[in-house]
Amino acid sequence: MKTMKAVQFIEAGRPPEIVDLPVPAPGPGEVLIRVAGAGVCHSDLHVLDHGIGRPGQFTLGHENAGWIAALGEGVSGWKEGDPVAVYGPWGCGTCHSCSTSAENYCERHASIPSMGGGLGSDGGMAGYMIVPSARLLVPLGDLDPAKTAPLSDAALTPYHAIKAALPLMTPDATVLVLGIGGLGHMALQILRALTPARVIAGDIDAARLEHARELGATYTVNTGEKTAAEEIRDITGPRGVTVALDFVGAQPTIDLSASVVGRNSRIAVVGLAGGVLHYAANNPPYGTQVSVPYWGSRTELMEVIALAQTGKIAAQVETFPLEQAVNVYERLREGKIHGRAVLIP
């Protein structure tokens, strides 16, 4: 029997383990993918520390791309060798949200057995992965699957958050991006490609702020400094920040967003660091919309891939052999990854 290495979640509070598994065979309707690359996402640290609320071990990796290796019975319209991105949030496929391609907001999310490959089902940190339906595949054209694995989360998630706020992002508006890691570095590129708004990048790390300037941030602010809110208000003037995109979600970033947005603005909290947004009259200011976007839709992944095909966005990728996964997660925890780490099986 052909075997492969896989990086598995064992139980909450334990580091991942590398195990040998048989290469799976696709059942009816399923597709077997030969994995080219699997992105290493900060939310995996959340999964490793706290689990996903369901028992059982599974292969990690929810940000995947590769080539079709085998088609299950009844699958048509694809052929072996096609390069594909794997859409990550696997919904029921038939509810109202899933029917609009927004499987990230599947109405049956609480009753389906997993949130996706790498999030309950076996994901892409392995030589091969099973995708339960061909509807979850998006063609990559001539993009390199290993380098584009991060598009399906690190780019799709900010794209979804930005697209929903686009009408506010006028030439005289200011967008604040907090956290210039895997998602933040894609958010800056997406903003530059889609909007004329001024962009302030905030992070506590000087090298990341430098990176933000290279990616087109108009201003950078070290949010570890006590003067950060004041610096941001100096840039925006009385209007304040129009859209704050928080890719950290910790108490200090949530408090900062709430203190610098103006009236009739928007705060989108994407990061999972456990902060709480408090509300009192006019604080955050009147008219502020608060959103908690989660991932993105399949059609938005198509749009992200189209944007990457024009060369307007590209994930800055550090690649590592799959065998180094445990060490890569430690590096991610210590904030030592530049852009996105991708494991190559």
Ligand SMILES: [Zn+2]
């Ligand atoms: Zn993720």
Ligand SMILES: [Zn+2]
């Ligand atoms: Zn659904």
